[in-house]
Amino acid sequence: xxxxxxxxxxxxxxxxxxxxxxxxxxxxxxxxxxxxxxxxxxxxxxxxxxxxxxxxxxxxxxxxxxxxxxxxxxxxxxxxxxxxxxxxxxxxxxxxxxxxxxxxxxxxxxxxxxxxxxxxxxxxxxxxxxxxxxxxxxxxxxxxxxxxxxxxxxxxxxxxxxxxx
Amino acid sequence: xxxxxxxxxxxxxxxxxxxxxxxxxxxxxxxxxxxxxxxxxxxxxxxxxxxxxxxxxxxxxxxxxxxxxxxxxxxxxxxxxxxxxxxxxxxxxxxxxxxxxxxxxxxxxxxxxxxxxxxxxxxxxxxxxxxxxxxxxxxxxxxxxxxxxxxxxxxxxxxxxxxxxxxxxxxxxxxxxxxxxxxxxxxxxxxxxxxxxxxxxxxxxxxxxxxxxxxxxxxxxxxxxxxxxxxxxxxxxxxxxxxxxxxxxxxxxxxxxxxxxx
Numbered sequence: 001x002x003x004x005x006x007x008x009x010x011x012x013x014x015x016x017x018x019x020x021x022x023x024x025x026x027x028x029x030x031x032x033x034x035x036x037x038x039x040x041x042x043x044x045x046x047x048x049x050x051x052x053x054x055x056x057x058x059x060x061x062x063x064x065x066x067x068x069x070x071x072x073x074x075x076x077x078x079x080x081x082x083x084x085x086x087x088x089x090x091x092x093x094x095x096x097x098x099x100x101x102x103x104x105x106x107x108x109x110x111x112x113x114x115x116x117x118x119x120x121x122x123x124x125x126x127x128x129x130x131x132x133x134x135x136x137x138x139x140x141x142x143x144x145x146x147x148x149x150x151x152x153x154x155x156x157x158x159x160x161x162x163x164x165x
Numbered sequence: 166x167x168x169x170x171x172x173x174x175x176x177x178x179x180x181x182x183x184x185x186x187x188x189x190x191x192x193x194x195x196x197x198x199x200x201x202x203x204x205x206x207x208x209x210x211x212x213x214x215x216x217x218x219x220x221x222x223x224x225x226x227x228x229x230x231x232x233x234x235x236x237x238x239x240x241x242x243x244x245x246x247x248x249x250x251x252x253x254x255x256x257x258x259x260x261x262x263x264x265x266x267x268x269x270x271x272x273x274x275x276x277x278x279x280x281x282x283x284x285x286x287x288x289x290x291x292x293x294x295x296x297x298x299x300x301x302x303x304x305x306x307x308x309x310x311x312x313x314x315x316x317x318x319x320x321x322x323x324x325x326x327x328x329x330x331x332x333x334x335x336x337x338x339x340x341x342x343x344x345x346x347x348x349x350x351x352x353x354x355x356x357x358x359x360x361x362x363x364x365x366x367x368x369x370x371x372x373x374x375x376x377x378x379x380x381x382x383x384x385x386x387x388x389x390x391x392x393x394x395x396x397x398x399x400x401x402x403x404x405x406x407x408x409x410x411x412x413x414x415x416x417x418x419x420x421x422x423x424x425x426x427x
Contacts, residue, residue: 013220020329021325021367023332024328028361
């Protein structure tokens with residue numbers, strides 16, 4: 001086989017390989033949906049972020065408007081500081097609530113923005129004041145059990161008191 | 166001390182030392198191939214010729230296997246997921262298993278069987294017919310002329326082959342899930358895109374396939390270069406190529422996965 005046909009075949013091979021890589025990135029992976037153009041960053045502090053991860057979606061009314069850029073722990077206030085990258089085409093009032101929700105029963109966690117009513121909009125570098133951390137299932141269950149137990153003790157105690165009388 | 170006890174122990178010791186010695190020779194061979202590869206990369210048409218033999222000619226087996234692997238994954242995944250009422254997730258299952266594991270690993274195993282054996286047999290026969298010695302007599306470094314171009318061809322071909330395998334496998338899964346079973350096309354792709362991460366899944370798969378490419382090619386080259394110059398020696402070397410490459414790929418896969426997930 002002469003050299004030009006060889007070169008042609010190898011060229012086709014490499015082009016097909018690169019096309020497959022691009023196809024994987026675009027069609028199979030999430031490369032297209034992660035590049036959301038120009039963004040501005042805002043910060044939000046939570047006492048508990050649960051299982052929130054970097055690159056988790058930021059949604060408002062169910063629509064993805066940004067991504068979680070960074071998660072840090074503030075050692076002075078002992079709370080988690082989450083940095084959000086939000087698309088500049090979406091503007092939110094300053095009193096927007098940033099809460100952490102779970103999609104479905106076992107799904108991944110995301111930041112949900114509930115727009116407030118103020119006229120001033122959030123700017124780059126702002127901090128969202130009203131936040132609501134993740135619901136920790138274990139805490140809920142233990143609280144529920146504790147309430148149940150104290151209820152039970154209370155009624156029993158009442159009964160014994162009556163008997164004592 | 167009875168001789169019956171000493172002889173087996175001596176055999177074990179001999180085998181262990183022999184293995185370690187061969188590992189050392191292989192490492193030195195790898196370094197030699199790397200140091201002389203500047204020369205062969207300047208004469209790139211040698212590498213292109215080898216990419217044709219190792220990459221282009223492996224395409225058919227890679228693509229056909231990928232199609233069937235993807236179709237089987239689609240069927241099996243649908244069968245299981247259907248019980249939990251989430252049959253749309255079959256796209257995620259097919260894509261993640263292909264991109265993360267099956268793409269790089271099965272491609273490397275097929276590559277060792279298809280291209281690795283050919284490399285070993287070719288170099289072993291070159292050695293048996295004293296072509297390598299003849300090159301040395303003509304002041305041509307056989308490692309630079311024969312080994313290095315094949316090494317780079319294998320390293321370059323492997324990620325492309327693995328990417329094509331994954332893509333073809335996803336297509337096979339789609340073929341079973343959407344037209345045959347009748348899962349919604351939009352749900353199939355959108356669930357896949359929502360759950361396959363570019364950095365964590367696709368880039369890690371490419372890194373895996375590059376590592377497997379280096380391992381498979383260098384094992385094939387070393388076994389060929391190290392083969393006793395007889396018909397039996399070449400045949401044994403070819404067998405060892407397949408066995409060692411497969412073990413190396415599966416072992417490295419565990420190590421790499423534990424690093425990537427951990």
